[in-house]
Amino acid sequence: MENIVINNRDYKLISHFKHNNELRNSFNLLTQQVFHFDFEKWYKSGYWEDNCLLYSLLDIDRIVSHITVNIIDFIVLGEKKRFIQLGTVMTDEHYRNKGLSRVLLEKVLTEWENKCDMIYLYANDSVLDFYPKFGFVPVDEYQASIKNSKIKSPYSVRKMDIDHVSDLNLLFEKAKEAVSLFKLSMQDNAGLIMFYCNYFDLYSLKENLFYIEDFQAIAVAEYVDDTLILYDILATQKIEIEDVIYTLATEQTKNVILRFMPINNENYEVSIFKEEDSTLMVMADKSELFKNNKLIFPMLSHT
Incomplete structure (x- = not known):
């Protein structure tokens, strides 16, 4: 003091x-x-x-x-x-x-x-x-976007329910050990991710968590009309972002927006966010x- x-x-x-x-x-x-x-x-x-x-x-x-x-x-x-x-x-x-x-x-x-x-x-x-x-x-910050042309992914995805302790613990585990997948990736800050996903009263992301078992990864995503907004990917091993997009996209999904920058963004349209x-x-x-x-x-x- x-x-x-x-x-x-x-x-x-x-x-x-x-x-x-x-x-x-x-x-x-x-x-x-x-x-x-x-x-x-x-x-x-x-x-x-x-x-x-x-x-x-x-x-x-x-x-x-x-x-x-x-x-x-x-x-x-x-x-x-x-x-x-x-x-x-x-x-x-x-x-x-x-x-x-x-x-x-x-x-x-x-x-x-x-x-x-x-x-x-x-x-x-x-x-x-x-x-x-x-x-x-x-x-300026920049976001990447891409048109979706694939449907019927062979991978399975389920919506998580972190009111159940098993999914809450899974989220913390993946957030704690998440590897770098983007040009700029946060490391070892599970506490902040838990805040956004369950304890931020103004805008909780608890309804936007999806587990892809084939990749043992959690995607934080939102569907807005025909657009998929992908906020983050929590994976403990290297995976392809395109595979996550492919898995999450539905028949209605025409556009995909990423709120992170892929390491390889050649196939994306990059614009100021x-x-x-x-x-x-x-x-x-x-x-x-x-x-x-x-x-x-x-x-x-x-x-």
Whole structure:
């Protein structure tokens, strides 16, 4: 805990407090107020791992400003990298425009900039002018798509039900040991995947999980009219993405969109992907990585 004076008002900088019930409850309350969800069910599930760290400013006994530091390992173009993603950047509405977020962000950047290969975040489009003051620049992400021409796959697929403990454990096992299949693949972050698939109240993916026994792989996918959107593939051995598409496609499927970038994307149409009201921002010296290689962070790695 560190005492900090901002605009003649005393605050306390606190971090790594997820096991403190009072502070975690205050954090959840602010998250509900700003983003309309909280992390309590995820915490109680036991899947909140130690790579998700909390940094907050405390006014007496209440959290009024916050940044989460997510330590995420990726395989990027075949090389292992450690990235820091900043998330849940928020300030109580009564404390905004007082410099609290600036102080928090400066503290976090000072602590982590020399401990990782890149720091990045997804910025709400209403605050895009804030982050360039700290060296961040917006970059484009790219998605791959392909027309579907195959039906009647010889492989079997079943929809998972993670309300059953066997499927819940299967999901965690595959997420924990998933191998790299994309140009940019998240590694060993089962806790974050469990959050998205079962504990994110705003948009749970629990209805979008499919197990392909022939490949011993889980596909995270959604069917929207005649389009199959494939968000992620969790496999413990190398498999062909086209085989997964072939297995998931139905007679109605005409288009397939990937929210990750295949290592070999020659057969795909690659286009800029823009998430609604959100822009990827990275430190300026890392921007060429995305421009030159047409990358996208898999959706289940977002925080």
